[in-house]
Amino acid sequence: MDKSLTMPISGAAISGPAGSRLEAGPQGKRPRKVLSSRNVIVYGALGLAALYYLLPLYVMVVTSLKGMPEIRLGNIFSPPMEITFEPWVKAWAQACTGLNCDGLSRGFWNSVRITVPSVIVSIAIASVNGYALANWRFKGSEIFFTILIVGAFIPYQVMIYPIVIVLREMGLYGTLYGLILVHSIFGMPIQTLLFRNYFVSLPEELFKAARIDGAGFWQIYLRIMLPMSLPIFVVSMILQTTGIWNDFLFGVVFTRPDTYPMTVQLNNIVNSVQGVKEYNVNMAATLLTGAVPLIVYFVSGRLFVRGIAAGAVKG
């Protein structure tokens, strides 16, 4: 009790005017208004922009939860007066494309069957390629790599028809295997670049030490490089999963209606000319299709950013 009384007094004596070298006038931090014009401009502009970016997501969600009568009456921005999940059920299980009326679920499972093997195959190939290019260069390896990177900029339309012919010759045209192959091919430039740059950034001494210890090509890859490259595998998986899931062109060219991926089926559902347009079902279907990449994006966070930066800046 005594101490608590004396403490403030002694504190005041130390910092009091007698011992202080401070003069009247400004000291310490410059006072800042929370509502300074700078803050208003910066946060105002960012807030407005954020609104523009969030609006479509909001509209999608709101529309998908309304009944059709409410949509016809109200405006698209108003929240639903009566929440219904029927559009979601219908989009998933009943929406029609052509003669099939079993909803988007078919496209969803097709997309899963396309995406999972494509991601695995393309990453397996690209990581080995990148490793060979980074640590085991041979005469001509850089030339192939350059062609690969330049190829990434060639419009797909230029190469589609020759691929159709090649796949037809191999008997893979119209099958999921064919599409998986196509995804592995077109994922190769960016993925190889990603892995090559990553392996180049690892200390070369590590590789040299392993060679002196007598390890060979595959041993070094499996025992030393793989365990060290978990982050880049995750980044690459994120990129490939969203990229392949979102693909439309290859899906529409290389598959048949019963094996259409989700994006193609979605487009057919929404843009079909027959029947009454059910906007709520359409938006539920759109959200369902966007859900997978969105979940990947929100879960992966900064890794996604790292992936696009690594893939884009050097690409």
Next chain:
Amino acid sequence: MAAHTQPGRPNQLFRNLNSKIASIPMMLTAVVIFLGGTIWTVVYSFTNSKLLPRLSFVGLEQYERLWDTPRWIVSIQNLATYGCLSLIFSLTIGFLLAALMDQKIRFENTFRTIFLYPFALSFIVTGLVWQWILNPEFGVQSVIRSLGWTSFAFDPLYNSDIVIYGILIAALWQGTGLVMCLMLAGLRGIDEDIWKAARVDGIPMWKTYLFIIIPMMRPVFVTTLVIIASGIVRIYDLVVAQTSGGPGIASDVPAKYVYDYMFFAQNLGQGFAASTMMLLAVAIIIVPWAYLEFGGRKRG
């Protein structure tokens, strides 16, 4: 090992053999698909292939016909308008957002997440959402009219004069987040001391950006430009989803022209010629850039 049968130099072919075997997929892709496929298409663009590719050369006939087709001219005009505006707006908006994000703000991660999430979505999803938002009966136009401005008209998806701007709005929504991220990475890469020096020199912030930072970020701008531009030439899914090329052919683009002629019109020659024109457009963007980027690096 086998390489040592000859005294002196080991056989070149067997050096790094594992590495070469591992690179076979890459070599095949590079040579057969990218190089071979491109050459194949360019060669067949000089034939009169219809339903099936045939090697009967007709010279430049397909190209002459292409440039006489109104639908192709519309596609090219659309691509030019969309491309220029898209470049200008995405670079400007992307940079402005990045500059705002670089002001040591709070909630930076939240803002970044919001600006970038559309980039994770497909063009199909993007196109369908904006088709709905721009729907004249229920969307933005009707909402603004119901607020009292009854003569307000903004229905790009039903008005062939402005339909391309409707697509632009959707494309910017999808893609500016990426530009912002690239620009922000560029801004973060700039030496902190430059900012300090500019403050000591008393240079106002906007002048620092304009005269010092932006010139320093030239490589970032160039790379971003190349990425956006090569994406612009490819634009396809967005148009298919948002307008299906309509009204009429008003929002047609080259990629859609190619697809339609190859797979619906059974006119392969036209499709090949049009896709070769797309290749040419990309080459015009890529070649000078690659020359500057890689040619310059060798000298440096």
Next chain:
Amino acid sequence: MLNNVSTRTQSSVSIRELSLSFGSVKVLENLNLDIHDGEFLVLLGSSGCGKSTLLNCIAGLLEPTEGQIFIKDKNVTWEEPKDRGIGMVFQSYALYPQMTVEKNLSFGLRVAKVPRDEIDRRVARASGILQIEPLLKRKPSELSGGQRQRVAIGRALVRDVDVFLFDEPLSNLDAKLRSELRVEIKRLHQALKNTMIYVTHDQIEALTLADRIAIMKSGVIQQLDDPVTIYNRPRNRFVAGFIGSPSMNFLKGELAEEGDHTVFKTNGVSFSLDGYDASEPLKPGRQVILGARPEHIKVDGDITGGEIHEAVVDIEEPMGADNLLWLKHAGHVMSVRIGGARRYAVGAKVRLAFDMSMASLFDAGTEERI
């Protein structure tokens, strides 16, 4: 007494009770420092000691959490950097890469709307002093590191200010250029007679350039003195160990009474402290650390007096002009600097004597000088 400070000598820069913390991390703590007009003050310390932070506070690039900063008797605590009358030179040069040297020098003046002929006059003067006239039309990328740093100094020069701030300006240069530019900076100071505050982690730069050195550690100034005092009479063990290469020898022991003399005793061996200038009475029994620089321990022929000890050569490190002997004695290994021409075999016996007038004694607990 406080009034004396401001009236006696005009202080150019005065830092008063300055504290700075980032969140809960305290970088500077209640720091006081007065820098005289025309003085060359070096802030010396290892990385993370707060020296650069302090410099940035003086420049106005960082806001202190508490305290005041005066430049030319004007309270500038809240002023923008450009209004403080300072020029600053950075470690990474921070030249504007897209502008020519001339534009780099003049850009700030142009923005400040200084008349054209005045700008030309100042640029001509600065480039004359720094001998960079032939470089004026070039871009920074076409300059060598030394030339770039000269331009960076020029950019501070054209501002016509009273106080120059240097933030590790020579750290990015190689050893040879560093010593050249060090001399040039010293010459510049002698010619201009401006106040200069110079941050470095390099003790040679500090000792050669400074009028006074402030040695910092964890946000606190450990000692503020002229280089000779800092070198010969370090105020605590940290300063003693930080300055000098090879480092000072430290022997742990205690004070003891032997006859009517106070001696330093370690591992059973006693050293006479005759000649040591203590600032307080040496009480027997006190745990202390004896510090002696390698050149203040005399060997064989160099011995001019004092108590003689015998030691064994452990290792010899010839360094050209000098030869560094590592000697074993009294359970310690200590380094001794001798002339480069004198060589010893390992295991040889040598005689040694401490020059106690140049030694330092620190309390083993507080590590403060006694």
